[in-house]
């Protein structure tokens with residue numbers, strides 16, 4: 092086992108911050124964390140770019156950042172008088188919780204934790220350690236490094252290649268998505284998932300009252316959570332191929348309702364993904380993923396109510412359609428689209444198009460200098476499905492030649508090729524906690540503490 096006195100973490104969002112906190116909780120090593128957006132430190136994209144109206148998708152009771160202290164967030168929320176365990180807190184509130192944890196650990200850890208507001212632009216793994224080059228020119232050397240880069244930004248869609256703002260916005264989290272819009276402007280959101288939901292709420296929150304159209308091939312939008320209920324016990328892991336998942340879900344849904352049936356699969360999803368063959372995983376992504384996403388990643392009831400009100404007022408419409416072409420027309424864009432099941436193409440004149448298709452997973456399209464260099468050198472490689480970075484079960488990056496990098500780890504959503512269910516807090520908190528124990532050699536948690 093490697094002797095680790097100093098670990099470097101690249102990325103200070105939820106995954107990187109929680110890895111740092113867990114490393115410091117579990118051992119006596121030094122940690123250096125590098126985050127390029129100083130204002131997102133501790134919060135990352137999800138909790139650092141959130142607007143006031145953005146609400147968590149998971150009840151407070153299941154949002155503890157520490158798997159060994161399940162009530163940690165609910166207790167913090169109650170003590171801050173911001174909600175109860177059954178409520179859906181704001182994402183900004185959750186960001187404040189993460190920052191409070193980081194501040195607390197920083198105060199206790201003192202010079203064992205160094206936080207650098209900088210960007211890692213290169214990283215080399217050497218026989219005796221890791222050498223990280225930062226944009227400022229600073230070099231950080233450590234025994235091991237963990238990449239916690241979050242998702243890659245969405246890719247440019249072919250129909251919109253070369254088009255720029257204000258008519259086409261590729262970053263749905265940009266602060267200016269509602270800027271300079273007129274009351275009768277029409278907005279097109281590409282995508283109907285959680286990102287499109289966020290965008291519709293941001294536009295509404297910014298006072299935009301014009302029509303918004305959200306489209307995707309199937310026109311599927313996330314479902315709402317139901318009332319808080321304890322999931323009835325007794326759900327077994329479905330055996331056999333992934334198609335067994337659908338059968339098992341249908342059968343169990345009849346007894347306990349589809350929400351409970353989906354939630355009961357949660358403990359098994361990662362194991363089922365690992366057990367599936369490459370072809371089964373591919374088939375799942377091609378055919379089942381859109382349905383899985385809208386049933387599994389649900390929205391808070393109050394968010395669903397807001398969207399329903401916007402739809403009732405015809406300020407929000409959802410289309411099942413495909414964009415074939417987009418042309419600048421002086422006022423914005425004329426978008427050519429084909430509705431699902433129809434042969435003819437229709438034209439839609441819109442003031443602005445916002446790309447809400449979700450994050451890019453394919454490493455080969457990454458523009459990030461660090462990931463580009465690591466990929467080009469073969470220190471990391473895409474997973475077989477090209478939905479993230481290839482890792483083994485212990486989060487070691489897999490090099491192009493197939494060997495596991497002993498000094499380089501990857502955590503967070505970019506490890507979805509190996510684990511699939513590794514996007515939400517309940518899964519990432521377990522991943523980084525387990526990795527921290529691995530790196531520090533901790534064997535139990537009872538004696539932990541700074």
Ligand SMILES: Cc1cc2nc3c(=O)[nH]c(=O)nc-3n(C[C@H](O)[C@H](O)[C@H](O)COP(=O)(O)OP(=O)(O)OC[C@H]3O[C@@H](n4cnc5c(N)ncnc54)[C@H](O)[C@@H]3O)c2cc1C
Pocket residue numbers: 101102103104105106107108125126127128131132134135136137138146147148149209210211212239240241242289459461502503504514515516517519
């Ligand atoms: C909008 C949104 C809402 C969500 N809502 C929920 C929810 O309600 N409940 C839930 O359980 N999960 C939710 N999730 C999922 C989950 O919480 C996130 O996936 C998780 O926060 C991922 O954190 P991360 O640190 O891996 O990535 P990020 O938050 O993206 O953080 C990565 C950080 O790394 C930095 N970085 C990257 N490269 C470098 C570099 N080279 N040098 C320096 N810094 C770098 C970036 O600046 C960024 O701050 C949500 C996700 C999103 C995107």
